[in-house]
Amino acid sequence: MKFEEAKKQFIQTWGTLGSEWGINRSMAQVHALLLISPKPLTTEDVMEDLSISRGNANMNLRDLINWTLVSKELVPGDRKEYFVAEKDIWEIARRIAKERKRREIEPVLKVLGQLNEFEGSKENPEHAAFSKTVANLGDFVGKMDKSVEVMLKADESWFFSTLLKLLK
């Protein structure tokens, strides 16, 4: 396989994976492009390489910056903004986990807590089943939340070695 083909396939694969995980395809592709670039890229570079519009490139770069996966970089003597991606995969995973914890897990945890205080009677099977499910889920999501905290505090080698040495 030629380099150009491999590059295309990498960007496309990462885009597909992104959309399966609720991330906009273009954003994942811009990320992929920056991940494999040895040097900072401009908005124009991104537009050309991915054949997308200026507005689209700009928006996705801004989103990636919000996710703390990409940062702006200044090149002395040049007015353009350049962009670089964090390259350390473990650091990327941590930043994504941190954001999703904050944006998704925590709000759900809050709602589940509130829902357990509804006015119901133990005699009513509907109410009883509801209580039980909400409590179990709250418990589980709480553990997931704590697990992500462990991951955020850990370093890569400790985290995986703890898990993996248990697998024959």
Next chain:
Amino acid sequence: MKFEEAKKQFIQTWGTLGSEWGINRSMAQVHALLLISPKPLTTEDVMEDLSISRGNANMNLRDLINWTLVSKELVPGDRKEYFVAEKDIWEIARRIAKERKRREIEPVLKVLGQLNEFEGSKENPEHAAFSKTVANLGDFVGKMDKSVEVMLKADESWFFSTLLKLLK
């Protein structure tokens, strides 16, 4: 909060979470509905409770069955099909993890493996950066894949206690 309101909010919250994770909103809502139902439900029950069409209800129930999160149940003396959800949250998590591993992680792992065999030169910085990123990602995704395997073999109490006792 009254039961009916709590129920609505639960279904809505689960639907939102689903769509954030690349799962169709209706499918997550059907799942939520079955999760809190003390008894098996028919397609009609689902249609009415969620105000969705027969086709939609049928499709999402079929999808949930494919994900092994819901199963058909026969009620003697009744021709209708009834549906029940797996209620054990840990079991649900394992089944989802198993499916996503198969559908998403494994294909990506395969592609990343192939991409490392592209024809490139060490001298070319583009090629070198590409190799490095692809190799690092392959390594990381491989560890994720193994971690999911650990989870699939483990039981809930072991899995979480191993992780959580490390968190003060």
Next chain:
DNA sequence: TTAAACTTTCAATATTTATTGAAAGTTTAA
């Protein structure tokens, strides 16, 4: 200042994804 270089915004449009509902298909009781 100012005008060129660059970035951001956003209404219009295109694309993708989900939903409907009626028709076709299947199963079962009699």
Next chain:
DNA sequence: TTAAACTTTCAATAAATATTGAAAGTTTAA
């Protein structure tokens, strides 16, 4: 058998989401 009860399919439609590109906004060098 057959016809009623039920399930599935799928083309049409609606809804949600992403993308465009031109205009507005901002920054900088001179």
